[in-house]
Amino acid sequence: MKHETDGGDVPLLQLLTPDGTRVTTRGTKQYRDLAADLTPDRLRAMYHDMVLTRRFDEEATALQRQGELALYAPARGQEAAQVGSAHALRPQDYVFPSYREHGVLQVRGVDPVDRLRFYRGSDHGGWDPNEHNVQMYTVVIGAQALHAVGYAMGMQRDGVVGTGDDAVDAAVVTYFGDGATSQGDVSEALVFASVNNSPVVFFCQNNQWAISVPTSKQTKVPLYRRGEGFGVPGVRVDGNDVLAVYAATTEALQRARRGDGPTFIEAYTYRMGAHTTSDDPTRYRTSEQEELWAGRDPIARLEALLRAEGALDEAFLTDLAADAEVLAERVRTETRKLHPGSATTIFDDVYATPHSIVAEDRAWFESFEAGEPPAGPVSAHTPAHPQGGTR
Amino acid sequence: MTTTAERRETTMPSGTRTLTLAKAINEGLRRALANDPKVLLMGEDIGPLGGVFRVTDGLQEEFGEDRVVDTPLAESGILGTAIGLALRGYRPVCEIQFDGFVFPAFNQITTQLAKLRYRSRGAVGAPVVVRIPYGGGIGAVEHHSESPEALFAHTPGLRIVTPATPQDAYTMIQEAITSPDPVIFFEPKGRYWSKGEVDLDAPVGSATLNAAKVVRAGTDVTLVAYGPTVATALKSAEALEVEGRSAEVVDLRAISPIDTATIVDSVRKTGRCVVIHEAPMYFGAGAEIAARVTEECFYSLEAPVLRVGGFHIPYPVAKLEHDYLPSVDRVLDAVDRAFAH
Known part of the structure; x- marks a missing residue:
């Protein structure tokens, strides 16, 4: 049985091809204009966050293998979706993540060691949500989507939506996966967001696997259309294209902050690693599929663009490598010291x-x-x- | 959306009035809305209709649609968005239309609401109040007469309270709203139309969230009741007095935490304890009270702690509910058994 969700005829917003070339297609001008904000400095900052997110992933996975973490949920392959969307946030915006948004936390400045408190089993949370405007991880699938809408309803009552002042207007982004779209809470969140015209962006990372179950068993209709019946417009974006993700999220956030209501973004991506360190993907998916997606690596794609545009100099790469080493060393040494008290x-x-x-x-x-x-x-x-x- | 609901200046009534329990909650909500602009009411049909029991009657007209919110018909949605509003600094008071309809929200209440403060090590909390009309005796259809309090009392992080009188209803709803902890506020719907004196100037602290109250003094047996069964316990005490037995009646008010001290003080004096509630006895509040009384009053007890409560069956059909609900006769039977030891 062919499912529409498999791709093919379904529209996909892309500003960067897998080999890192900027593309111009019909109907994408508004997004290309938004991505035009991304100066070489900002692109390098995104690249920096993506590389550090992956390094964090590798260190955390290793720590779990050494028995230092109870569990870890890798974000490998989803760095563009997470970093690109988080770069569209303003400080006053608020994030309600699930439990794999390590790239979002990287951009928001949540300390890497704090990010692992939960997975070490030394904390149920790990950071003060109001310090970086990022809620704690939510493990009960989809529950956070409702919290995000309620928080956005509070912003509306606080008068921080639609004032026209960039320093004031705020919105909420909630992150969840393809599996979460089957949860009633996500549908209820769309209802509440829609009737209240709340400033929320529903950011669905369709990484194609809800642990072992493919998206085709969650939905017969592409997920970006999930909001239609609720009155929430949707857009499907190449989740491994950091430019497209940034542009689509920026547009949705602008709309939300203006007071024009919620948007549903489906970021079509791939979970290159296991669901968690306890998972065994060889039982349910093929190595051919994994190899196909290895060729669409989001970090390699941005790197190719930066190289092609002459924006990657050796000094930057040296600094980045040093930053990655500092992060890795800190995660390795400090995580072991985490103790609940x-x-x-x-x-x-x-x-x-x-x-x-x-x-x-x-x-x-x-x-x-x-x-x-x-x-x-x-x-x-x-x-x-x-x-x-x-x- | 208006950021400040337009409303006429309100003068809060004062002095003592005779109110039904439903009206007493209405007055308590009104005062809470007037005192704190962050207080919001959310629920199904609570606006122009005033709720199916009219507990929110007139409040939307007075405080506006942004503060008295008719929500979509989705209980998980109500609780989930209330949590988000609370994280933003609001104090949502959610109405669940009937006891049997709280279960779609059970996940949000038990896995999210109850744990936010704990998970964040106190960095954030969610001061949400969930009002649930509960209990039977009103001749209703399925899902409209249940007593699910034990399911919530078993969840750490929640406070569970239930008033038995209009005065307590008025004070307790305000204390629930000012509490920084989430509170499940069970309203004995069979008592909504019972009247009592209410001192509208009664101080609002936090006493009723933690403290039981001896509502009738006695020496021979302690009857522990809460919500709808307090009236049953008091009637039973009157009947016992005719028989020459002196019953002390404890109105629990809080089910989480149970005020063990007040119960223990009473049972050490009387030597006998009968717990009365509508909820099924099996794994119910009465079982917890029996364990606590046994542990702390072992050498004072003249008889085992006995329970009068619901059977281990789904709530029966309305035509037979009076055979199911704890009655004065069943309480007297339990007291007789206690005295027979």
Whole structure:
């Protein structure tokens, strides 16, 4: 059975061919104009972030293999989708990621070691969301799309949409994958965003595999059309083309910040690595497919463009290699040191205000850890009888 | 969208009034909306209709559509967007139309809302209130009479409360809204039309989120109830008095956390404890109370802790619900059994 989602006749916004050549096709002028903002400096900055994201990926994967991380979800192959879209953000915009957006975090300035706290199992979060306007990773698939819409509804109420002031107008981007589009929460998010005309960009990285299940088993209609019935316009962009991703996201963000409502972007890409370090892609996909996509590597594509346009000088490459080494060294040494703190910290921040059940559990645990005699009844009450209870 | 809802200047009523429990919540919501511009109400049919139980009657007209929001018909969507609004600094109060309709939002409540503060080590929180009319006795069809409080009480990170009187309803809804923690606010819908005195100037702190209340003093048996069964417990206590038995009635108010101290103080005095709730007894709040009382009052107990509650069956058809719901007769039977030990 042929699925429309496989590609072929489906339109794909592309400004850069896989060999790194700029292309001009009918109907893409508005995007070419937006990408024209990208000076050699900005392109080099994107390249820098993409290379560092991949290096981070390699180091994190190695750390997992050494037993230093509980798990890791590589972003390899999705660097253009993540870095290109994140470069379209302004500081006041807000991001609601899933759990693979290491390239977005790189651009937003979230510390590389903090990014691994979650995967090491020393934290459930890892960073203060309001420091970089990036929420923590969300593991329950698609749940964050609704949070993004609610946050955008708050921006509307705060009067930071459609003022015309670039320093004020703000929007939200939520990232999710092809599998997440099957979740009810993503559809509900499209409903709420649409009827509220909220400033949200739904950024779907269609990496073609939801763990082992291909996109053809998630949808019969190309994903960029998912928003149509909800009144949310969609665009399908070559997710390995950083120029096209940047242009499409910039357009969607401008629209959102203006007060013209949400957009759905399908970034058509490929998860070059495993779903996570616990996955075995050889059980469900072919090496031919992997080789095909290895030839569409997003980093190689941007590098080819930069070389062709004379924008990659040796000094830059030397600095970049040094930056990558610094990042790698830091990730290798600092991640090993991550520790959640004392065992009693498991009782912290369950509630903002005192909760007697947590308090009694903590008190019992502390006395148990201290090797004190059985604490008796778990509540703060004086036992009626000295024998009390046991746990 | 207007950033400041246009509305006429409101003077809040003061003094003591006789209100139904539903109207008391309405007045509490009204005061919360007036006191804090970040408070928002969200739900299905809560605007011009005023909610299917009219709990939000008149509030959209008074505070505008941006603050009293008729949402799309999607409970996960309501809770998920409320979380986002809370992360942006708002204080959403979500109405779930009926107990049986909360389950599409169960994922957002248990995996997201309950854990945001914990996951972020206190960096962010989501002070969302979820109002759920619950309980039976109103002759309704399927999914309109359930008591799912134990499912939420089992989730760390949530506070679970339920008022039994108009005064508590008025105070507790305001305390729930000012709490920095997420609160599931169970409203005993069978008691919506019961009336009581409400002091509209009652102080709003946080006491009702943590503290049970002894609503009738007694010496021979402790009846622990909450929400809709407090009235049943009080009627039972009256009947017991005729029989020469003195029952103390504890209105739990908070199910998470349970105020163990108040229950224990009472049972150490009376030596007997009967817990009454509409929810199925199996793995219910009564089981937790029985465990706590047994652990802490073991040498004071004259009899095992007994429970009067729902059976392990789906909520039955309306025509038979009065055979299912805890009644005064069933409470008296449990007390008799406690005394027979």
